[in-house]
Every structure is written in C-alpha cells, then in structure tokens.
Amino acid sequence: MRVILAQPRGFCAGVVRAIDTVEHALRRHGTPVYVRHEIVHNKHVVDGLKAQGAVFVEELAEVPTDAVAIFSAHGVSRAVETEARARGLRAIDATCPLVTKVHEQGRRYAAKGYALILIGHAGHPEVTGTLGQIPAPVTLVQTEADVDTLVLDADTPLAYITQTTLSVDDTRGIIDALQRRFPQIVGPDTRDICYATQNRQTAVRELSQQVDVVLVVGAQNSSNSQRLREIAAQAGVRSYLIAQGSELKPDWVRDAGAVGVTAGASAPETMVQDVVAALRRLAEVELLTLPGREEHVVFRLPAELAAEAAAAEVATP
Incomplete structure (x- = not known):
C-alpha cells in the first residue's frame, strides 16, 4: 500500500x-x-x-x-x-494572532459606521468570541442561501469579516453572493484568511489527485479538520476524519492502491504517525510525502x- x-x-x-x-x-x-x-x-x-x-x-x-x-x-x-x-x-x-486580526478588522469597520457581516459557523468558539469582540451589531451568515434572506437598508455601508477556519472555496462563494446583492460591500481579500487553512486545503486538493482514499487526522469538533475532509470528498475521493489509528476501519482502505493522510491544524504529528502505524498493521507500506509549502511562521x-x-x-x- x-x-x-x-x-x-x-x-x-x-x-x-x-x-x-x-x-x-x-x-x-x-x-x-x-x-x-x-x-x-x-x-x-x-x-x-x-x-x-x-x-x-x-x-x-x-x-x-x-x-x-x-x-x-x-x-x-x-x-x-x-x-x-x-x-x-x-x-x-x-x-x-490571526483570530485577533479578524477582531481588529471588525472593530475598525464598526468604528467607521459599517453594518457588519460575519461569515462563519454559529456556535463555533471563534465565532462566539468574535461576535463578542465587536461593539456593534453583527449579522452572522453561514451559507450563500443566507445572503438571500438578509434585510438591510440599501443606503447602509456594509462590510464583512470571516472565521479563519472556513474553506476558502466556501468563503469565496459567500463573498461573491454578498457582492452580487450589495455591490458596495467591502472586506478583506480571501487571501487574508488564515495561512494555515489555505496551505492545508491546497495540500489536500493536490493529495486527492493521487490517492483513492484520504484520511484526515483531527477531532470531530475541529472546524478546519472537517473542511479538509469535505474538500477531499468534493474532489471525488472517499474521505474519513479520524482522531487516531484505533479508529481506522480496514474496509475503508482494503481496495485502495494509495491512501492519503493529512491532519488538521490542531492535530499533532504523533497522531499522524499513529494512523500510519495502523495502516502498517494492515499491509506493507511504502511511505511518501508530497512536496508542498514549507511553513516558517512563528x-x-x-x-x-x-x-x-x-x-x-x-x-x-
């Protein structure tokens, strides 16, 4: 394998x-x-x-x-x-610090009199914190369909900010929908989303082109890990989110010639190696690492x- x-x-x-x-x-x-x-x-x-x-x-x-x-x-x-x-x-x-950057963006927009939209997932701790960091009303938008239901004064200046761990593609779609409805809306470029989110999503897209199955190592309540699994699935590859090797089901990989493994931003490398060890118990493994962006942010x-x-x-x- x-x-x-x-x-x-x-x-x-x-x-x-x-x-x-x-x-x-x-x-x-x-x-x-x-x-x-x-x-x-x-x-x-x-x-x-x-x-x-x-x-x-x-x-x-x-x-x-x-x-x-x-x-x-x-x-x-x-x-x-x-x-x-x-x-x-x-x-x-x-x-x-990248979450703090979103807080600061939101406060600047609010101070300038903009009505503010937050693109994010209701109930996520980052979203809850962001909503509570901005001293002005904020409307939460989770999907493109939510954009159609917004009731806003056409003369009100409008701005948006985003949760850092969302899919770049999903975020771009919602931003496009906002811009169609409100052409004067302002906000950060999608490139301002968390660098780690972007890099891991790009890597899993490349990985999905070369494997039959993708295993994403991460917690079920990890938003960025869930997004990685979704991206692999959208690429047409069977994908599973697991916290550790003991959760691996042999049927997932039994007929796979190549298995891809990635991990969410909150998953330690020890858990990745634990999943690799579980795969080694099922078959002889040839282990490779895709070339990709090296991160030196501290x-x-x-x-x-x-x-x-x-x-x-x-x-x-």
Whole structure:
C-alpha cells in the first residue's frame, strides 16, 4: 500500500503558540493553571496538558479567585475579559494572532459606521468570541442561501469579516453572493484568511489527485479538520476524519492502491504517525510525502508571559 502524506499538515503556528502558552504558564506559576475551553480542538493535546496540571473549564465561574486563567486559541468575548478582571484572575490570552486580526478588522469597520457581516459557523468558539469582540451589531451568515434572506437598508455601508477556519472555496462563494446583492460591500481579500487553512486545503486538493482514499487526522469538533475532509470528498475521493489509528476501519482502505493522510491544524504529528502505524498493521507500506509549502511562521508568546520572562531574566544575577 502506498501511503502519501500531505505537506503541510498538522500543527500551525497559532496552535503551537497556544500549547506553549499553557506549558510556560505551568512552569512559571505551578499547578493548577486553568484554561477556559479546550485550548485547541484536540483531545490528545488536551489530555497531555491535563497530565501536566492544566484544568480545563467551560466558564470562568469555575476558576478560583486569583488563579491563572488562560483563554483558548479561538478567542473570547469582551465580556469574558471583563469578568476575568472583575474577579481578579491572572488572565493570559492565547488567542491566535490571526483570530485577533479578524477582531481588529471588525472593530475598525464598526468604528467607521459599517453594518457588519460575519461569515462563519454559529456556535463555533471563534465565532462566539468574535461576535463578542465587536461593539456593534453583527449579522452572522453561514451559507450563500443566507445572503438571500438578509434585510438591510440599501443606503447602509456594509462590510464583512470571516472565521479563519472556513474553506476558502466556501468563503469565496459567500463573498461573491454578498457582492452580487450589495455591490458596495467591502472586506478583506480571501487571501487574508488564515495561512494555515489555505496551505492545508491546497495540500489536500493536490493529495486527492493521487490517492483513492484520504484520511484526515483531527477531532470531530475541529472546524478546519472537517473542511479538509469535505474538500477531499468534493474532489471525488472517499474521505474519513479520524482522531487516531484505533479508529481506522480496514474496509475503508482494503481496495485502495494509495491512501492519503493529512491532519488538521490542531492535530499533532504523533497522531499522524499513529494512523500510519495502523495502516502498517494492515499491509506493507511504502511511505511518501508530497512536496508542498514549507511553513516558517512563528508567533510570540502572549505579552503577559513574555513580560514575566523578561523580568525573570533581569532578576537573574
């Protein structure tokens, strides 16, 4: 069996930064450190951080007063930030800088008087946080069909922003629909969507041209992983989303001459190799990696940790 790995795949800079944030906080402040929501959408990662002393909660009310509270990579609302300050929590913001960029775009448009549309998935933590970061009404649009139902004053200036983990193709379709209905609408170019989302989607499209089956390693609640599976399926290739090798069903790959493997931005390489190991138990494997874009993006730690690290260096004789 030929097993072909997509390139790039797996962790992006925002996920690496979020995980590093929790680990640095644990080393600096000791246990426990509280994390609001899953730091990233991956059970393997979350369980690993739990083992180091991180405690995951859904609401800040579960965090003791004066404790360290970390916000996940998906971002939080202004109300959550205000609650943390009011309760005296030592808050550390691990929001991905590219998500923060969307927040800033939205606030700039709102400040200029634009009616704002957010393209995203209702209930996703990133969308919930973005809606709560903009001090103005925001209309959520999830599909091209939603665009037809919008009731907006024709004279109102209109702008859009997007969830970072959506499919570029899906986003472009919705933007096109908005531009047809509202020719004066403004917004960021689709190239401004998360670089990791674009790169992984491009890679899975190329992978789908060379394999019979695509296995996407990632969590079921990972939006970007779900999009990768959908893109492979749209290319006419059987595709499955699995968290680890134990979930692989032999029937999926029994007649496949070539199996493609990729991973969502929150899936660690260890889980990719776990899936490859499961394939090796079914057949002798020839393992190849597609040539693809190399990523060298690195995001700095949150300012709270960076400042503490700098102070510690100064205090060290």
